[in-house]
Amino acid sequence: MFDKEIYKKRRSVLKEKVGTGLILFIGNEEVGMNYAANSYHFRQDSTFLYYTGIDLPGLAFIIDIDEDKEILFGNELTIDDIVWTGPLDPLTAWADKAGITITKAFKEIDALLKAAKAAGKEIHFLPPYRGRHVLRLQEWLGYVPSEIETQISEKLIKSIVSMRSYKKPEEIAEMEKAVDISTEMHELFFTSLQPGITEKFVEGIVHGHALSTGNNLAYPIILTINGETLHILPRDIEMGKERLAICDAGAETSMHYAGDLTRTAPVSGKFSSIQKDIYNIVLHAQLACIEACKPGVLFRDIHALAGETLLSGLKDIGLIKGDVQEAVSKDVHTLFFQCGLGHMIGLDVHDMENLGEKYIGYTDNIKKSTAFGWKSLRLAKALEPGFTLTVEPGIYFIPVLIDLWKSENKLSQFINYQELEKFKDFGGVRVEDNVLITQGGCRILGNKIAPKTIDEIEAYIYRVNTIHKK
Numbered sequence: 001m002f003d004k005e006i007y008k009k010r011r012s013v014l015k016e017k018v019g020t021g022l023i024l025f026i027g028n029e030e031v032g033m034n035y036a037a038n039s040y041h042f043r044q045d046s047t048f049l050y051y052t053g054i055d056l057p058g059l060a061f062i063i064d065i066d067e068d069k070e071i072l073f074g075n076e077l078t079i080d081d082i083v084w085t086g087p088l089d090p091l092t093a094w095a096d097k098a099g100i101t102i103t104k105a106f107k108e109i110d111a112l113l114k115a116a117k118a119a120g121k122e123i124h125f126l127p128p129y130r131g132r133h134v135l136r137l138q139e140w141l142g143y144v145p146s147e148i149e150t151q152i153s154e155k156l157i158k159s160i161v162s163m164r165s166y167k168k169p170e171e172i173a174e175m176e177k178a179v180d181i182s183t184e185m186h187e188l189f190f191t192s193l194q195p196g197i198t199e200k201f202v203e204g205i206v207h208g209h210a211l212s213t214g215n216n217l218a219y220p221i222i223l224t225i226n227g228e229t230l231h232i233l234p235r236d237i238e239m240g241k242e243r244l245a246i247c248d249a250g251a252e253t254s255m256h257y258a259g260d261l262t263r264t265a266p267v268s269g270k271f272s273s274i275q276k277d278i279y280n281i282v283l284h285a286q287l288a289c290i291e292a293c294k295p296g297v298l299f300r301d302i303h304a305l306a307g308e309t310l311l312s313g314l315k316d317i318g319l320i321k322g323d324v325q326e327a328v329s330k331d332v333h334t335l336f337f338q339c340g341l342g343h344m345i346g347l348d349v350h351d352m353e354n355l356g357e358k359y360i361g362y363t364d365n366i367k368k369s370t371a372f373g374w375k376s377l378r379l380a381k382a383l384e385p386g387f388t389l390t391v392e393p394g395i396y397f398i399p400v401l402i403d404l405w406k407s408e409n410k411l412s413q414f415i416n417y418q419e420l421e422k423f424k425d426f427g428g429v430r431v432e433d434n435v436l437i438t439q440g441g442c443r444i445l446g447n448k449i450a451p452k453t454i455d456e457i458e459a460y461i462y463r464v465n466t467i468h469k470k
């Protein structure tokens with residue numbers, strides 16, 4: 001946990017912003033995998049962590065703004081619990097570390113909320129993303145599940161977004177840590193690659209590093225020779241020596257700040273000539289986009305810059321023809337780059353996504369497009385100092401999508417479909433780093449950057465393999 005003063009300060013700012021009523025934060029609970037006692041890995045709610053730092057299941061927290069009271073609800077362990085868990089600090093000790101002075105038994109929250117509602121007090125709560133929380137809200141506040149959406153506090157959402165979007169130095173230090181562990185995970189990815197090894201085997205090594213350093217994953221690892229499938233999970237299949245492998249993996253520190261990096265490397269250790277061409281197009285786009293990240297610039301425009309840079313590279317190798325600007329305006333790039341350029345990152349890998357993308361990545365004036373490709377862009381608004389985000393352009397040759405567009409002769413004045421046939425078993429390339437927006441521009445997070453140019457990647461794989469595997 002951070003120092004208690006940090007949590008107290010955050011809560012006092014939040015109280016000021018929300019103004020009146022009660023704020024209800026429901027912490028996460030253990031969730032059974034196949035029966036109640038065999039639970040999934042516990043992950044606390046990120047907003048709960050942001051305002052209390054308390055990383056325990058089965059809690060709720062209320063800030064009564066008008067009465068100026070903060071109450072933590074939870075149950076103390078009984079001797080029956082301690083037999084299985086060992087002794088843990090009492091709830092009062094956890095509350096004290098967070099600067100919270102009142103603790104109550106969990107069951108007492110019900111009467112408190114019912115009384116507040118009966119008295120006509122405003123009760124602010126966030127959109128629930130777990131079924132259990134929907135039931136809690138129904139039980140405590142009397143809303144049927146279908147009505148909860150209409151009762152969510154936009155005021156609370158906007159207040160939280162206006163705080164969590166701007167990372168403070170202590171948070172940036174945690175994020176640097178997350179990126180550093182993620183970088184080490186990618187170094188292991190590079191040096192574990194060899195023809196015939198399975199995707200799952202390499203995944204295990206990469207995941208293991210997050211665990212063995214006392215951290216965990218920020219999201220399930222994508223590690224595949226079919227990188228054109230955006231969220232494919234690692235399979236028990238051997239990786240062929242002629243393939244490129246994508247590794248999209250990020251650590252979450254013990255304080256739950258996320259890293260999110262992607263590197264692409266040849267399974268054999270050496271890029272083929274055409275792999276070099278495609279890789280360099282993506283790398284060039286990534287460097288140009290990072291260069292463009294600065295306060296005041298719309299991330300939507302940087303996404304368009306990615307499209308333009310990718311298409312101009314594809315034109316150089318004969319896959320695209322005609323005027324590149326015009327091609328981008330017609331969304332030709334979405335045949336190769338179907339997702340967004342990046343997203344906010346922090347306590348969540350897609351930071352605050354549960355609060356609603358329209359508040360995180362968009363504004364009242366900058367609305368989300370529904371067009372293919374553009375609808376997957378999670379961040380579009382103007383960048384500001386303190387934002388942390390990912391920059392992750394890619395080229396993905398999706399055979400089904402190519403066949404579909406070709407069958408419709410779609411945008412054929414720009415696309416050389418005949419040449420494109422040769423790329424239908426290429427796979428995909430993505431390069432991703434995490435950046436902090438500064439006063440004058442941005443900087444890449446992490447004390448070192450994982451090998452990124454073709455020379456760096458090939459040299460890294462060669463050096464480590466010849467030194468350590470002789």
Ligand SMILES: [Mn+2]
Nearest residue numbers: 260390392432
């Ligand atoms: Mn990402």
